[in-house]
Amino acid sequence: MKRPTSNSLRAQRETRHSQCLAQGDTEKIWGWETPAGRIRAHRRADAIAKRARLGPGVLALEIGCGTGVFTEFFYATGARIVAVDISPDLLEKANKRQLPEQQVQFLEIRFEDAAIHGPFDAVIGSSVLHHLEVEASLAKIYELLRPGGCMVFAEPNMLNPQVYSERKFSHLSRFSYVSPDETAFIRWLLCKLLRQTGFQEVLITPFDWLHPATPVRLVETMRRLGFLLEKIPIIREFSGSLLIEGRRPA
Numbered sequence: 438m439k440r441p442t443s444n445s446l447r448a449q450r451e452t453r454h455s456q457c458l459a460q461g462d463t464e465k466i467w468g469w470e471t472p473a474g475r476i477r478a479h480r481r482a483d484a485i486a487k488r489a490r491l492g493p494g495v496l497a498l499e500i501g502c503g504t505g506v507f508t509e510f511f512y513a514t515g516a517r518i519v520a521v522d523i524s525p526d527l528l529e530k531a532n533k534r535q536l537p538e539q540q541v542q543f544l545e546i547r548f549e550d551a552a553i554h555g556p557f558d559a560v561i562g563s564s565v566l567h568h569l570e571v572e573a574s575l576a577k578i579y580e581l582l583r584p585g586g587c588m589v590f591a592e593p594n595m596l597n598p599q600v601y602s603e604r605k606f607s608h609l610s611r612f613s614y615v616s617p618d619e620t621a622f623i624r625w626l627l628c629k630l631l632r633q634t635g636f637q638e639v640l641i642t643p644f645d646w647l648h649p650a651t652p653v654r655l656v657e658t659m660r661r662l663g664f665l666l667e668k669i670p671i672i673r674e675f676s677g678s679l680l681i682e683g684r685r686p687a
Contacts, residue, residue, distance in 0.1 A: 447618050448523060448547050451568060454616040455503075455524030463504050463530065466614050467564075468649030473656050477647055481563055481591045481678070482510035484644075488682050489559035489589040491516040498557045498581060500548050500574075501565025505531030511561065512541050519557075523547045549573050556583035563591045566681075568619045575634045585687035588636070589680070594643060595621035597677045622679055636683030643667065643676035 458466055468474045485507075491497055493515035502508045502520035504527050511518050521544045522528050528545050546553070549570050560578045578588050593600045600621045607615045624641045631639045646663030647656070667673050 447570075450617055451523055455522075456526045458614070459504075459524065459526035459530065463527065464506055467506075469506055471649045471651075472653050473647050473651040473659070474649035476656065476660065477645065477649060478506065479510070481645070482507050484680055485561050485563065485589045485591060486511060486514050488680070489561050489587055491559065491561075495558045497559040497561055498553065498555070500560065500562040500578075501568060502531060502543065502562075503527045505534045505536070505543070507563045508541060508543075509534055509536065512536050516540075516559075518542070519544065519553070521546050521548055521551065521553070549577065553581060555581035556586065557581050558583060558586050560586070560588045561590065564593065566590050566592050567621050568616065571620075572630065572634075575631065575636075579635050579685055582685040584685055587638075587682065587684045589682050591645075592679050592681060593621040594674075594676055594679045595623050596675050597621075598675065599648075600677065622681075624674065624679055627679070627681065631681075631683045634683075635685070637686050638682070638684040640680075640682045642680040642682075643673045643678070644680055645676050645678035648677075 462470065464470045469478045489497060491511055491514040495516040497511065497516050497518050499508055499511060499518055499520040502522050505520065508518055508520045508531060518541045520541060525545050528543050531543050560582055566574065582588065595601055595604070603612045603615045604621055606612060607617060624643060628639055628641050644667050646666050647660050651659050667676060
């Protein structure tokens with residue numbers, strides 16, 4: 438029997454981790470089901486959709502669609518979505534959303550070695566790049582985009598104290614929702630990598646200070662405070678997430 442490569446082992450670990458997530462209330466585990474979490478999800482999906490210019494006539498590839506929680510937002514723009522994920526268990530939940538097949542196609546594949554045929558107007562995703570082989574994935578995203586097409590992702594910011602702790606101490610049971618191979622990004626390092634890959638108009642924006650566990654009575658206060666913190670130099674670098682944009686030259 439052929440011995441699995443390191444990439445194969447990583448894929449197996451990601452699949453097993455997704456299986457564990459799928460056994461519970463997945464969106465709750467990810468923090469999208471709380472009052473603050475729903476606000477975060479709407480804001481994140483809206484930001485991705487607007488930057489990617491999703492709408493009727495646009496063909497987009499969504500990487501790491503999971504349970505389809507963001508696919509449903511993207512579908513509502515009128516764009517056609519090809520949504521891929523490595524996990525059959527998460528995709529089973531995504532298919533239960535019963536999104537129209539003529540507009541949304543779910544595929545069970547590992548993105549890095551999948552035979553996907555473009556070109557796409559946009560390649561998008563939420564909290565997925567940090568699960569992938571980053572350099573290989575960025576190169577593949579670039580090739581799948583049409584000239585002038587864009588990539589837009591929202592990803593965890595390694596400079597955020599909670600995100601850093603989750604990655605540094607992922608072996609602790611309290612961080613069981615973090616898979617063993619996932620990482621997070623530092624803005625200027627990822628910016629350099631995107632440019633080396635060939636992307637232009639690269640923009641990475643720190644955002645997101647609203648924690649999903651915020652009590653209902655404090656949500657609006659923390660939301661407004663978060664908007665303020667996102668505008669303050671240095672302080673904004675510790676935001677929870679990064680909005681990542683890049684365009685393939687026309």
